[in-house]
Amino acid sequence: MTDVRGDGPALLRAIGATLPAMRLLTDPIDRESHRRDETAYLPAGLPLAVALPETTAEVAELVRLCGEHDVPIVPRGAGTGLSGGSAGIEGALTIAFTRMTRILEIDRGNLTVTTQPGIVNADLKAAVAAEGLFYAPDPASYETCTIGGNLGTNAGGLCCIKYGVTRDAVLGLEVVMADATVLRLGGKNVKDVAGYGLIPLLVGSQGTLALVTEATLRLRPAPPPRATLLAFFPSLEAAGEAVSGLTAAGLGPVTLELMDRFTIRAVDDMHRLGLDRDAAAMLLVESDLPGDAAAAEIAAAERVCEASAATLVVRAADAQEAEWLRQGRRLAFRALEALGAARMEDVGVPRSRVPEMLRAIEAIADRRAVTIGTFGHAGDGNLHPTLVLDRDGEDAAAIERLEAARTDLYEAALALGGTVTGEHGIGAARRDWLVRQRGEAAVGVMRAIKRALDPRDLLNPGRVLA
Numbered sequence: 288m289t290d291v292r293g294d295g296p297a298l299l300r301a302i303g304a305t306l307p308a309m310r311l312l313t314d315p316i317d318r319e320s321h322r323r324d325e326t327a328y329l330p331a332g333l334p335l336a337v338a339l340p341e342t343t344a345e346v347a348e349l350v351r352l353c354g355e356h357d358v359p360i361v362p363r364g365a366g367t368g369l370s371g372g373s374a375g376i377e378g379a380l381t382i383a384f385t386r387m388t389r390i391l392e393i394d395r396g397n398l399t400v401t402t403q404p405g406i407v408n409a410d411l412k413a414a415v416a417a418e419g420l421f422y423a424p425d426p427a428s429y430e431t432c433t434i435g436g437n438l439g440t441n442a443g444g445l446c447c448i449k450y451g452v453t454r455d456a457v458l459g460l461e462v463v464m465a466d467a468t469v470l471r472l473g474g475k476n477v478k479d480v481a482g483y484g485l486i487p488l489l490v491g492s493q494g495t496l497a498l499v500t501e502a503t504l505r506l507r508p509a510p511p512p513r514a515t516l517l518a519f520f521p522s523l524e525a526a527g528e529a530v531s532g533l534t535a536a537g538l539g540p541v542t543l544e545l546m547d548r549f550t551i552r553a554v555d556d557m558h559r560l561g562l563d564r565d566a567a568a569m570l571l572v573e574s575d576l577p578g579d580a581a582a583a584e585i586a587a588a589e590r591v592c593e594a595s596a597a598t599l600v601v602r603a604a605d606a607q608e609a610e611w612l613r614q615g616r617r618l619a620f621r622a623l624e625a626l627g628a629a630r631m632e633d634v635g636v637p638r639s640r641v642p643e644m645l646r647a648i649e650a651i652a653d654r655r656a657v658t659i660g661t662f663g664h665a666g667d668g669n670l671h672p673t674l675v676l677d678r679d680g681e682d683a684a685a686i687e688r689l690e691a692a693r694t695d696l697y698e699a700a701l702a703l704g705g706t707v708t709g710e711h712g713i714g715a716a717r718r719d720w721l722v723r724q725r726g727e728a729a730v731g732v733m734r735a736i737k738r739a740l741d742p743r744d745l746l747n748p749g750r751v752l753a
């Protein structure tokens with residue numbers, strides 16, 4: 288029997304009385320559909336209810352009432368997370384931000400957009416693109432994930448190599464703290480060093496320190512259409528060498544993505560892109576430099592790939608073909624999911640060590656007799672080795688081999704000076720590894736911060752910190 292904290296029924300009555308207009312899902316089917324994020328393999332609890340606020344004042348009131356009745360809170364965007372961060376906690380209130388989708392302002396003079404957190408990343412991109420502007424962060428899930436979730440995880444994506452991660456795009460936040468105080472942090476200043484940096488602390492805290500109710504994000508003038516290159520390699524290591532080579536050559540592509548043979552075939556089976564199915568690895572390289580500079584950058588990338596033994600180097604014929612290729616890469620995880628039960632990992636290493644990490648992944652797959660499809664943001668040193676289990680063969684022995692492989696992957700990344708998570712977060716999936724990576728002293732500081740900001744452990748308890 289799972290322990291349930293607080294007085295849930297009293298909380299629901301209090302919400303009904305204080306916020307009668309609030310959409311509150313209490314039907315078992317609705318609650319069940321908010322049990323999990325994209326980590327179906329992790330245990331997750333059934334929420335007491337799902338609240339769908341529309342304003343900051345409603346969020347603050349929900350937090351106040353949860354505090355009063357000692358019911359924990361799980362903040363949730365679209366539930367596409369890959370670390371169990373927005374998965375349900377038994378008897379907790381899930382606050383889903385999916386009705387807080389309003390763009391409050393697009394400010395051309397300051398190149399900022401101010402938005403509520405529930406807007407889907409692609410919708411925000413489209414709205415600013417209509418004004419000739421560009422919001423850079425683009426997780427592969429951008430057509431479904433929300434800005435609030437991106438802030439919660441400090442999401443990366445396919446153009447971080449040039450434009451940085453979500454945190455780099457944040458100038459201001461409005462948040463509700465665990466005691467229901469509403470704070471406004473930052474704003475439109477490009478430079479602002481007054482006091483401790485609370486925005487960088489809160490971005491990526493996976494809903495454990497505060498709930499984001501508004502964000503002011505940095506925009507750029509829309510870049511020109513991209514020039515796109517595909518390079519195929521006879522070995523994973525050769526592709527890894529090309530990644531290091533591109534970095535060492537000082538090239539600044541906007542995209543530098545990798546797929547291994549298993550993933551190339553899965554993507555090609557699903558999308559019929561005409562990829563080289565015999566290649567051991569493929570790199571997708573893109574430039575968004577203006578005018579002739581893009582062609583020059585792509586030509587330089589082509590030379591580096593050829594020097595790293597690429598067997599085939601091709602340029603996208605036009606913008607449509609480039610978009611299909613980019614979309615093929617974005618859907619790599621879905622293509623692997625079509626082949627079995629897929630668990631995406633998220634290791635990161637310094638970029639010069641990508642070849643060694645790729646070699647380690649191959650060795651682990653052999654040693655543990657597991658299938659691993661690897662793809663990812665190679666230009667950031669961030670790889671997604673994805674363990675694919677035969678759906679019919681999910682027996683205890685297969686799970687044991689998979690867990691052993693996962694441990695090996697994390698060990699290998701740490702041994703190379705890397706991280707157990709580049710962009711998906713510790714969440715509920717990797718808590719055991721936090722001390723291993725950061726050390727007791729650093730995790731002690733994290734615990735002290737959590738105690739100071741959320742002394743009653745109300746916000747997403749048990750996530751990030753065990």
Ligand SMILES: Cc1cc2nc3c(=O)[nH]c(=O)nc-3n(C[C@H](O)[C@H](O)[C@H](O)COP(=O)(O)OP(=O)(O)OC[C@H]3O[C@@H](n4cnc5c(N)ncnc54)[C@H](O)[C@@H]3O)c2cc1C
Pocket residue numbers: 324325361362363364365366367368369371372373384404425426427428431432433434435436437438439440441442443444445492493494495497498499500617620621710711747
């Ligand atoms: C196919 C696929 C591809 C993906 N590709 C990428 C990728 O390229 N890069 C990448 O980084 N991730 C990727 N992801 C993972 C996921 O999409 C991101 O982590 C995304 O940021 C989650 O957004 P969400 O709206 O689904 O948030 P959720 O999963 O609902 O929540 C994520 C975390 O944020 C917290 N949170 C949500 N809203 C708020 C809020 N308003 N205030 C405070 N905390 C909040 C939650 O508590 C949780 O801890 C991918 C996932 C899938 C399924």
